[in-house]
Amino acid sequence: VEVRDGIAVVTIDNPPVNAAGLAVREGLMAAAERIDADPDVRAAVLIGARATFVAGADIAEFDRPPAPPHLSDVIARIEASAKPWVAAIHGAALGGGLELALGCARRIATPDARLGLPEVTLGLIPGAGGTVRLPRLIPLRAALDLVAGGKPITAAEALGIGLIDGIANGPLLDAALALAAEVPPRARDAVLYASTVDWDAEIAAQRRRARGQASPVEAVEALRDAVTLPPGAAFAAERARFLRLRGSDQARALRHVFFAERALARPADLRGVAPRPTARCGVVGAGTMGAGIATALLLADRHVTLVEREAAALDRGRATIAANLADARARGRIDADREAALIARLTGATDLAALAPADLVVEAVFEDLDVKIELFSRLGPIVRPEAVLATNTSYLDVNRIAASAPDPSRVLGLHFFSPAHVMRLIEIVRPDGVAADVRATGFALARDLGKVAVEAKVCEGFIGNRVMSAYRREADFMLEDGALPQQVDAAMTTFGFPMGVFAMQDLAGLDIAWATRKRLAATRDPAARYVAIADRLCEAGRFGRKTGAGWYRYESGTSQPDPAVEAEIDAESAAKGIARRSFGADEIMARLLAAMQAEGAALLAEGIATGPEAIDAVMINGFAFPRWRGGPMFMRTAQGA
Ligand code: 3HC
Numbered sequence: 001v002e003v004r005d006g007i008a009v010v011t012i013d014n015p016p017v018n019a020a021g022l023a024v025r026e027g028l029m030a031a032a033e034r035i036d037a038d039p040d041v042r043a044a045v046l047i048g049a050r051a052t053f054v055a056g057a058d059i060a061e062f063d064r065p066p067a068p069p070h071l072s073d074v075i076a077r078i079e080a081s082a083k084p085w086v087a088a089i090h091g092a093a094l095g096g097g098l099e100l101a102l103g104c105a106r107r108i109a110t111p112d113a114r115l116g117l118p119e120v121t122l123g124l125i126p127g128a129g130g131t132v133r134l135p136r137l138i139p140l141r142a143a144l145d146l147v148a149g150g151k152p153i154t155a156a157e158a159l160g161i162g163l164i165d166g167i168a169n170g171p172l173l174d175a176a177l178a179l180a181a182e183v184p185p186r187a188r189d190a191v192l193y194a195s196t197v198d199w200d201a202e203i204a205a206q207r208r209r210a211r212g213q214a215s216p217v218e219a220v221e222a223l224r225d226a227v228t229l230p231p232g233a234a235f236a237a238e239r240a241r242f243l244r245l246r247g248s249d250q251a252r253a254l255r256h257v258f259f260a261e262r263a264l265a266r267p268a269d270l271r272g273v274a275p276r277p278t279a280r281c282g283v284v285g286a287g288t289m290g291a292g293i294a295t296a297l298l299l300a301d302r303h304v305t306l307v308e309r310e311a312a313a314l315d316r317g318r319a320t321i322a323a324n325l326a327d328a329r330a331r332g333r334i335d336a337d338r339e340a341a342l343i344a345r346l347t348g349a350t351d352l353a354a355l356a357p358a359d360l361v362v363e364a365v366f367e368d369l370d371v372k373i374e375l376f377s378r379l380g381p382i383v384r385p386e387a388v389l390a391t392n393t394s395y396l397d398v399n400r401i402a403a404s405a406p407d408p409s410r411v412l413g414l415h416f417f418s419p420a421h422v423m424r425l426i427e428i429v430r431p432d433g434v435a436a437d438v439r440a441t442g443f444a445l446a447r448d449l450g451k452v453a454v455e456a457k458v459c460e461g462f463i464g465n466r467v468m469s470a471y472r473r474e475a476d477f478m479l480e481d482g483a484l485p486q487q488v489d490a491a492m493t494t495f496g497f498p499m500g501v502f503a504m505q506d507l508a509g510l511d512i513a514w515a516t517r518k519r520l521a522a523t524r525d526p527a528a529r530y531v532a533i534a535d536r537l538c539e540a541g542r543f544g545r546k547t548g549a550g551w552y553r554y555e556s557g558t559s560q561p562d563p564a565v566e567a568e569i570d571a572e573s574a575a576k577g578i579a580r581r582s583f584g585a586d587e588i589m590a591r592l593l594a595a596m597q598a599e600g601a602a603l604l605a606e607g608i609a610t611g612p613e614a615i616d617a618v619m620i621n622g623f624a625f626p627r628w629r630g631g632p633m634f635m636r637t638a639q640g641a
Helices: 022-037 059-063 071-079 096-103 118-122 130-136 140-149 155-161 172-182 199-210 215-228 231-246 249-265 288-299 311-330 336-344 369-379 398-403 436-448 464-481 485-495 501-508 511-523 533-539 563-575 585-605 612-623 632-639
Strands: 002-004 007-012 043-048 085-089 092-094 106-109 114-116 280-284 303-307 346-349 360-363 388-391 411-416 425-430 452-457 552-555 558-561
Touching: 007 022, 007 172, 022 071, 043 172, 059 249, 071 096, 085 096, 085 172, 092 096, 096 114, 096 130, 106 155, 106 172, 114 155, 118 140, 118 215, 118 249, 130 140, 130 215, 130 231, 140 215, 199 215, 215 231, 231 249, 249 436, 249 452, 249 612, 249 632, 280 288, 288 303, 288 311, 288 336, 288 360, 288 411, 303 311, 311 336, 311 346, 336 346, 360 369, 369 388, 369 398, 388 436, 398 411, 411 436, 425 436, 425 612, 436 452, 452 612, 464 485, 464 501, 464 533, 464 563, 464 585, 464 612, 485 501, 485 585, 501 552, 511 533, 533 563, 558 563, 585 612, 585 632, 612 632
Parallel strands: 007 043, 043 085, 085 106, 092 114, 280 303, 280 360, 303 346, 360 388, 388 411, 425 452
Antiparallel strands: 002 007, 411 425, 552 558
8 A cells, every 4th residue: 555645555465366365355455454544645556566457256265164354344434434535447347357347436447447257157147246236227128138148348338328437538647646536435325227128038148048057046045145135134145145146066067167268378397488479470271271270360469471372362362351351340450440351361263372471381281291281392492491380180190290390399280160250269280390389389389379288299180179989989889879969969968068079070061971981981980880871861862951951951051850860860770779768868978978987098008189278279179068067177176986
């Protein structure tokens, strides 16, 4: 605490993100006492040291019993202070950080600040008065979005809904001091903002969206309590709900994922290793994948040179990128000015020579080892000697691709998931001879792209596609044994997947996997169990949604189970002499999970994945495994299996 012209500046300094851990809470309590007791102090400004305000409660404390003073008490103390407090917000005011700001008489933020209540993403609801104070400050609809949606908003949006009182265009502290000087003492009045919602409808809608996750539904219920109970009872109800959720399995699982994703993004052996630059990127191949990668790079402010062999294909790629960016604008991710600026950073070429100045080249050409090897040997003499070369293969041998470049130490795999500018996962594939700073470049780039990075060593399919093939195989076995596609899919959606494995195949198209199976047929182990039902569907021209039929029949936008598919499955079972039996949803899911976990264990034994949390992060971010379950390997530990 430092007093300037009668105003106390209270600085929270708890690296890295000023989380409101025990020492911070004790410090704030002491500061409030001191400020109230000092007759020379008229008001206070609360600010964060370094790059941020307060990122919330200290999540690492949540596995221990709560220790007083609780954040809710600290905030109540600040709110009850005889002198008005002003929150000066830069960086992030999230969770308990925003709740702290809500306890202040006024709030002012820098233009680039982010404000939000992300507790639902950790399986929680706000636990320090957020649900009670928010609807007394902003419209109920906006409060619902913040509390149940969990997404942070910008300072401009916060100003628009009345969450903050102003935006500081000059130095934040100066603006906050000026505001503090003019706030009358005890300026707060807790009048409920007049708006109502249909709570039953709101809760039902949230339950459908949450697909088994409890916290978003509880968040709506907490807001309902906050506006229907008297404030004292509402505070108590919120606290009780928060503490119950804090100890729940879902919150434990979501904490596991939170810390796992952050640990995976910074491998211990790369600490202190400086990444190479990636300001100028090249992308070879302008198909859906290449265009998606180029879009992702543009959105992260890279200059991108897109290379295709034919001008027509290049034009199609440019059009895809333009459509991707238009979509990002439609979703409010970028505005029209930025869209135009990003398009201006894109250059097209039909000659690899255009990649000469690139810092990083990502290839996304046809998935064929010989094609990629040829490309890397041609790229070698063109690019600068320190440029990083990345392959976006989804299963090929990256060691062999690296060996084809003049300097294999500069080659790694960057496996994006489609659509590359939307999906959050990137597998960083580590060939045997790759340099540490080249790996570090992959991680730094992933971070700039806002993606979850998981490292994998080289094997066919890396982490994600290997686990997926394993459980798809298990799903096929169950078809032969007596289950139907719609039963497997229903078991998965009940578990929390947005879509089942057969509906997913229909969406992606069955023809590509069919082509792969035909190519690999000659090398398949004849003794291994092989389920040919998908082959039969493809032979009948059933490639999924795009042909109106696959595992399901598609008519006017809806999907129906198809008796013709059931007949095909029956015939396969009969031909193999399998007596079909019925499967319950629990047994289906248990077998799919066991298949994922067994493949995960194999990936660990082979050293492909660095730890069980790597497999969890891949399945959650690349394959829609329900995050609130913590991932297949987390569940395996929890089950003690
Ligand atoms: N508690 C403890 N540690 C935290 C933390 C928190 N609330 N927030 C971030 N950290 C740690 C991370 O684990 C990481 O540690 P590491 O360096 O050892 O890996 C470090 O801070 C930096 O975090 P990021 O890598 O995520 O840094 P970024 O700069 O990318 O992002 C951020 C910063 C936007 C603040 C991001 O960290 C974030 O979203 N944090 C979580 C915010 C949150 O969920 N807050 C709500 C907590 S629950 C709560 O407040 C309950 C209340 O209602 C009572």
